[in-house]
Amino acid sequence: MVPLSYYLVLSGFLFACGVTGFLIKRNIITIFMSIELMLNGVNLSFVAFAAHWQSLAGQVFVFFVMVVAAAEAAVGLAIIIAVYRTRETLNIDQVNLLKL
Amino acid sequence: MHLTLFLAFGAVAVAGAINLLAQTHPINSALSLIAVMAALAGEYLLLGAEFVAAVQVIVYAGAIMVLFVFVIMLLNAGVEEHTKGSRVAILLGVPGMLLGSILVAWVVLRHSGTGSVAIGALPGDPRTIGQLLFHDFLLPFEITSVLILIAIMGAVVLASKPQAVQKGRDH
Amino acid sequence: MPLDTLTFVIVSVIKSAITLLILLTAVAYTVWLERKVVGHMQNRWGPTRVGPFGLLQPAADGIKFLLKEDLTPPHVYKPLFIAAPMMAVIFALTSISVIPIGNSFWIGNHPIPLQITDVNIGLLLILGVTSMGVYGVALAGWSSNNKYSLLGGLRASAQMVSYEISLGLSLVGVLIMAGSFSLREIVDSQAGHFWGFIPRWNIFHGQIIGFFCYLMAAYAETNRIPFDLPEAETELVAGYHTEYSAMKFAMFFMAEYANMITVACLATLLFLGGWHGPIFGPRLMQVLLPIFWFVAKVFVFLFIYIWVRGTLPRFRYDQLMAFGWKFLLPLSLANLIATAIAVAW
Numbered sequence: 001m002v003p004l005s006y007y008l009v010l011s012g013f014l015f016a017c018g019v020t021g022f023l024i025k026r027n028i029i030t031i032f033m034s035i036e037l038m039l040n041g042v043n044l045s046f047v048a049f050a051a052h053w054q055s056l057a058g059q060v061f062v063f064f065v066m067v068v069a070a071a072e073a074a075v076g077l078a079i080i081i082a083v084y085r086t087r088e089t090l091n092i093d094q095v096n097l098l099k100l
Numbered sequence: 101m102h103l104t105l106f107l108a109f110g111a112v113a114v115a116g117a118i119n120l121l122a123q124t125h126p127i128n129s130a131l132s133l134i135a136v137m138a139a140l141a142g143e144y145l146l147l148g149a150e151f152v153a154a155v156q157v158i159v160y161a162g163a164i165m166v167l168f169v170f171v172i173m174l175l176n177a178g179v180e181e182h183t184k185g186s187r188v189a190i191l192l193g194v195p196g197m198l199l200g201s202i203l204v205a206w207v208v209l210r211h212s213g214t215g216s217v218a219i220g221a222l223p224g225d226p227r228t229i230g231q232l233l234f235h236d237f238l239l240p241f242e243i244t245s246v247l248i249l250i251a252i253m254g255a256v257v258l259a260s261k262p263q264a265v266q267k268g269r270d271h
Numbered sequence: 272m273p274l275d276t277l278t279f280v281i282v283s284v285i286k287s288a289i290t291l292l293i294l295l296t297a298v299a300y301t302v303w304l305e306r307k308v309v310g311h312m313q314n315r316w317g318p319t320r321v322g323p324f325g326l327l328q329p330a331a332d333g334i335k336f337l338l339k340e341d342l343t344p345p346h347v348y349k350p351l352f353i354a355a356p357m358m359a360v361i362f363a364l365t366s367i368s369v370i371p372i373g374n375s376f377w378i379g380n381h382p383i384p385l386q387i388t389d390v391n392i393g394l395l396l397i398l399g400v401t402s403m404g405v406y407g408v409a410l411a412g413w414s415s416n417n418k419y420s421l422l423g424g425l426r427a428s429a430q431m432v433s434y435e436i437s438l439g440l441s442l443v444g445v446l447i448m449a450g451s452f453s454l455r456e457i458v459d460s461q462a463g464h465f466w467g468f469i470p471r472w473n474i475f476h477g478q479i480i481g482f483f484c485y486l487m488a489a490y491a492e493t494n495r496i497p498f499d500l501p502e503a504e505t506e507l508v509a510g511y512h513t514e515y516s517a518m519k520f521a522m523f524f525m526a527e528y529a530n531m532i533t534v535a536c537l538a539t540l541l542f543l544g545g546w547h548g549p550i551f552g553p554r555l556m557q558v559l560l561p562i563f564w565f566v567a568k569v570f571v572f573l574f575i576y577i578w579v580r581g582t583l584p585r586f587r588y589d590q591l592m593a594f595g596w597k598f599l600l601p602l603s604l605a606n607l608i609a610t611a612i613a614v615a616w
Contacts, residue, residue, distance in 0.1 A: 002106045005208045007143070010110050012204030014136070017117035020197035024189045029126045029172055033133050036164065037117060040140055043156075051147045051222045059149050059224045060232050066159050067244040071251035073164045077171045078258035084175050085261075127351070127413065134406070154395035162402025163432060169406070170428045173413045173421060225391065226452055 007048035014041030028080050028090050032073075039069050105146055112139035124179045126172050130165060137161045149224040286387050287368070294367055298528040299329035305577045312581035336521040344415070344514050351414035356515065356522035359407025363526035363533070366400040369393040370536045371455050373546045373561045384455075385562070393454040394446070397537060398439060401492065405431040407526065408494070408501060412511035423510025426588060427494065427501035433595045434491035434498075440603040441484035444610040445473050445541045458545030472544035477613060482542045484603040486575075489534040491595065493527065495576060497583040500591055535572035543568045 014037060021034030043062045050058025080090070087095055116136035120129045137160045144153035171177075233241055303318065303325065310317025318325030343352065370393075371386035390396060405428050412424015446452065449460040463471045474482045491498040502510035512523045539545060548564035550557055586594070 002103050002146075006106065006110075007147075008208045009201075009205045010113065010143075012208065013114060013201045014117050016197045016201040016204070017121060019200070020193045021121050023193035023196070024121065027126050027177065029168065029175075029177055030120075030129045033120065033126075033129055033168060036160075037120065037133060037136065040137060040160070044140055044143060047144050047147050047149045047152060050149070050224070054222055056222065056224055056228060056232055057236075059152050059222075059229060060237050062149075062152050063155065063229075063233065064237075064240060064244055066155065067248060070159060070164055071248045073167055074251050074255040075258065077167055078255040080171060081175070081259045090175065090177050127410075131351075131410075150390075150392050151395070154392050154399055157399035158395065158402050162399060162405075162435070166402075166405055166409070166428055166432050169409055169413075170425065170432075173409065173425055173428075226395075227450075 004048055004052045008045055011041045011045040011048065014038075014044065017041075026091050026093060028083065028092055028095075031092065032076050032080070036069060036073070039065055102146065106143070109139045109142040109146070112136075113143070126177045127169065130168050130172060133168075134161050134165050137165070148222045151224050151226045151229050283387065290367060290387055291364065294364065294529060294532065295525070297532055298525055299333065301528050301532065301573060302332070302524070303329050304573070305580070308574070308577045309581045312578075333521075336518055339517040341517040341519065346416045347514060348414040348416060351410050352514075353519070355407050355411035355414060356519045356526075357407075358410065359404065359526035360522040360529070362400050362404040362407065363529035366397045366533045367529070367536070369396050369454060370533070370540065371458070371545075372536075372565050386455075389453065389455055391451070391453045394442065394452045394457070394541075397533070398435075398442075401530070401533070402431075402435055404526070404530065407523070408511050411515070411523070412501075415511070415514040417514055419507045419509075420511050420513050423501045423507050423513075426507075427511060430491055430494075430498065430500060430591065430595075433592065434488045434599070437484055437595060437599040437603045438488035438492055440600070440607055441481045441488060442541060443607050444478050444481040447607075447610050447614050448473065448476065448478070454540050458540055458547070461544045462547055470544055470547065472542065472547070474542045477610065478542060478606075480602065480606045481610070482538070484599060484606060485538060485542065487599055488595075488603075489538070490576070490579070491591070493530045493534055495527075495531070496580045497586050498591060499585060500588050531573065531576060532569070535569045535576070538572050539565060539568040543572075 018034045018036075018038030018041060021037065022031055025031050025034060043065055046058045046061050046065070050056060083095060084090060089095065113136050116132040116139065119132035120136070123129045123132065137156060141153040141156040141161075144150075144156060306328070307317040307325070318328040321327040321331045343349065368387040369390055371384065371389065373385040408427040408431075409424045412420045412422070412427065415421070445457065449457040451457060451460075461470075461472050461476075465471060465475070469475055490496075494501050500510075501507075502512065507513075512520055515523065546561035546565040548560065548567075550560050552560070
């Protein structure tokens, strides 16, 4: 028996790591990965709550999160490729002008 | 037994998340994120969500992260450079993360009268999940399928070579 | 530790060791079979010198791989360069663990199923592990720091992600008919005959298009001719494993053939009726015949693999992608819809 709160602490820690990565990383791809880490942290708490409330709806939500994450990854990576093609850098500090 | 397994998978997930922040090369970050996802699949198995665990490995680790690795390889991304702004971000971000996680841990553990979860507490077998997905959640399901169709088209449009720009730059 | 847990652990360890031994031997002799069969197709003899019919050739090759110098080129990214072949071989060997090769047999009162573990999401587990297998190839290509290897790795990851969709969709038809993800239940749903003589295998039960979709997607997933673009010798100088030598190269080789065997086992279980076949004779024969049928079907599938290799040329890369997305994916989707309508009706 593991207390529900342990799962929530793990999930919260992963989410916090994701937020930190989003803030401190300078590479667009790594920033994007931090977002995926946040989504994963949230998914864990969904599944833990599903087990706690004895309702499978929590597990179904995880599917929707995954679908949205997949769509987001496809579009986001396409944007990264487009940015790299026009600016030839992946460092977001150098992607700070609206005009080329 | 349950607690041991939880702690083992949790340790892998925490180590992977910290390594993601510590590494400077994106491919190492991507690999540690894959480790986090695999460990989370293990946690889902402990919670009885076997189908979610399988989908986590197939979709996240097997498809989304392959896409990330593919783009890193395609763009030949190198070690990230740090600028003045990023040092400020590290100085503020790392204490912020520690503060945030300690706060969450404190709040959650303080109200830990919420009960505990047995191993395999809620069996999420594919049949039941499928019935939920295609009866109770049919409308959200259809909406996400439209969303993913739009995402496919958007990705194709964004990633395809813009002919006009290409010609303009080549002169 | 309670006695049941102890028994479980001991039985699992023994079964894993036996499975690993059988699998690695099978891998070695698949290589021998391939060299022999392709040799005869090209009017050559294949290996003949080591042992009768060259049967000891795999052992000689193994010793050669172990004793060769393990060269690490200077400009590679070392941690991933070493980890990549290990990842490839680990994922290739893991997926065999849920494959059943026959019914349970009994020791006293304990049923011992002929597979390492029977999980009720067995098929999903195999799909998940094979989808992780792409990392070995992709990271090998990237960490070699060589343009041909990088191209090979890029091609491999794009190809495997593309064909995984068709592979998964071609299996869904079978899943709808069996109503389960457990490989054992899928095989059990194929017992019996139509009109007394045609076996009730899925391939004769409306899934013939699904079978061919699976066949083609599986060739692409295992990087075999005619889809072996990631290691195309003539244009990429062996692609992702150009820089590898000795045991590290042998690991990629083992992973490729272990994947072939897994794919063949999966085809046997899902489409060809698993271990079902004519059973007759004394009691010992009745126990051994199902295993014989299973192995025979896997052998036929592997032979087709080698036959195709000896027959077809390699595609161009754009042809490969167009084939996957514009032909195989719609075909497997149509098969899925047709199966769903037939089952509902």
